[in-house]
Amino acid sequence: MAVKLNPHVSVDCVIFGFDGQSLKVLLIDRNLGLTPEKQTAPNSLKLPGSMVYDDEDVDTAAVRVLKELTGLENIYLQQLKVFGSPDRLSKKDDLDWLQKATRMTINRVVTVAYYALIKLHKAMPCEGKVIWQDTQNIPELAFDHRDIVIEGLTALRKEVQYEPLVFELLPKKFTIRQLQTLYEIIEGRKFDNRNFRKSISRWQYLQPIDEKEKNVAHKPAQFYRFDKRAYQRLKKEFFE
Amino acid sequence: MAVKLNPHVSVDCVIFGFDGQSLKVLLIDRNLGLTPEKQTAPNSLKLPGSMVYDDEDVDTAAVRVLKELTGLENIYLQQLKVFGSPDRLSKKDDLDWLQKATRMTINRVVTVAYYALIKLHKAMPCEGKVIWQDTQNIPELAFDHRDIVIEGLTALRKEVQYEPLVFELLPKKFTIRQLQTLYEIIEGRKFDNRNFRKSISRWQYLQPIDEKEKNVAHKPAQFYRFDKRAYQRLKKEFFE
DNA sequence: AAACTTAGCGTAAAAAATACGTTAACTATT
DNA sequence: AATAGTTAACGTATTTTTTACGCTAAGTTT
Incomplete structure (x- = not known):
């Protein structure tokens, strides 16, 4: 990896989309493309995220994650909450995966969660590589990502009362x-x-x-x- | 210092109080008690905060800061926002002070800001050692703490519309x-x-x-x- | 006892939220 | 060509909430 990472702080993005029928959240299967023996067992679905680069603004890291994944810029993106429990990485599968993905020995990561709203009908480079999970039915996910999604839904429900956020999800x-x-x-x-x-x-x-x-x-x-x-x-x- | 610090993540608390006339925010003078030559030049006022301990939940760190300062527990305390710009510590005075205070060479700290509401009329151990600054008139502060206070005021103004927060500030x-x-x-x-x-x-x-x-x-x-x-x-x- | 000061109630008018029925414009089916 | 099926779009009457505004009550000070 070319860029130096800050191994203590990460960002994770809860990306919402609306397909006309239901509200979806973007999940990544971290086993995708791995040979079976390299795969981590259950709960292989996770939120898109990244470590924050060593000299990178935290908010910028979230924008970067979104850009890399969807190709989109100028997206509605808000800080949601910090998840900073010291045992966020307590599941062994999660630790193993993190170690492989970052090639570092990490035992604690504080993550800053964001939520983003995108127009689902647009073509995206990640199409086919990601899962658009119905928000009515969020399965157990890696790390504490299920909690993060639920927190994101709560925030969206609250904000939508006061701000015209729906237009970020609807087509033009x-x-x-x-x-x-x-x-x-x-x-x-x-x-x-x-x-x-x-x-x-x-x-x-x-x-x-x-x-x-x-x-x-x-x-x-x-x-x-x-x-x-x-x-x-x-x-x-x-x-x- | 006995406890190992995580030198990358800190918490800062915007503590609001109401004295019957105006809304105040608690500030600390970091020069207080120092000999003149050890003092940092202007902007010596800062928010109460701390590095997060190595194995400490981030939210717990904020509770700890509050407890140590005011002696109070079970206080209304909410995450406000993460301030994660890589040049938060750009002012030289701030860097020097941080180095002295933590005895570590630190060049980047991501801080999680909280806001708290307390009943001002209660006796507190920090009395006389802290400054209750009127929120109508926030001076330039250390680091990006002025931005944090303003963000805290904005959040309070918003939340107070939907939640009975005022009772946390008023006497019983x-x-x-x-x-x-x-x-x-x-x-x-x-x-x-x-x-x-x-x-x-x-x-x-x-x-x-x-x-x-x-x-x-x-x-x-x-x-x-x-x-x-x-x-x-x-x-x-x-x-x- | 008169003056001063803030507490505390009430009513009328305007605005917003709720409940509910009917016609309009298109496609698919016969 | 007529009929059935489907969702769009409009309107009115009622209740609830918000706004505007005036007066009396109960203390202290002079």
Whole structure:
């Protein structure tokens, strides 16, 4: 490895995506491509992450992990929480894997967890190499990564109440139905469609575009887009 | 020092207190008690913090810092954010001080910032040794501690909207006026007293006690207390 | 006893949230 | 060509919450 690592601090990213049906989280199978004897036994799924380079900003390390994996930049990325228990690496499989992956003897890593929101329909270099796990059903993962995912879900559910995060997960053009479905999935409750429309009709940053659904066996829905500039302007005005 | 340190990860605590008039943050003067020639030049004020011990949970380190300083336990304490820029220690004074304080050559520390809320009127062992700085006016501090304080204020302002954090800052018994004043200071805006009373009258966890103000030159105010159990019960019911 | 000061209640109006029914526009099927 | 099936999109009445604003109460000081 060319770059010097800081063997004490890592970053891990909980990357969320929405496929129209359900909320997914990106997981990596650390056994993928390894010969059977090199593989670690169960819980081979983990979050994407990396040690922080020796002279690298921690936040930058998270951006790097995202870029390397998805090819995407300018993604919504937030610090989630630090996981700093001294026995985070207590499972033997995890320790072994870490040693092989970093070629260092490590017995403690404090990790800074981030969560990111991406538009799932975009083509990504990691396609086929990663697992998009449904967030309704998170299996046991490597290290304390299951806890991290759950913490990420909690944070997303909270933040989505106050910030228009859903637009980071939806495609550029979307219908009101898609918007409502996504809110319903994240918040885990149903909305009355008529009242939902009424409430979002106040959002000046939600703009209809000159396009409708096609080839659907029902009345085609209007497409909308998120006007980020309008949103930021309104937010600024609000604070003045 | 008897305990082995992890020279890469530290914790820093933004400790808030309310004296009835204004919101304060606890700062330490690192020159205090040093002979003049040993003192570091300007910006000698810093947040309380510590390196994380080698086998210590990061959260536990923050609890320890709080306990050592204030003697208090079971304090409201939340992770705030990680400050992980590689040039956090860029000021020469800061590096020198760190070297003296830890007796180690350190060129990078990732710090996990926490914020804590305490009841200011309680007696504390650190009394006289620390500075309670008004949050309206935070001077330049050591390291990036000014940024950390500002981040702490932002987090407090946000959280106070959704959680009854104010009761961690108020004395056990308090008046509605004190409660309102604290909200006004944290949120930086005024409330209509009549409407304020109306809105809090729905809070079932806010309970009048059998005591009123004494020796005040006006109608004495009713004292109230925060019923934490009732709050937790109501919160639990809400999520079911 | 009069003046001063903050506590504490109440009502009317506006805004937001909730509950609920019907028509519109398309495709697929006969 | 007509019918059935499906989701889009709109509107109104009711309840709840928020906002705006005025007056009396209960102490201390002079």
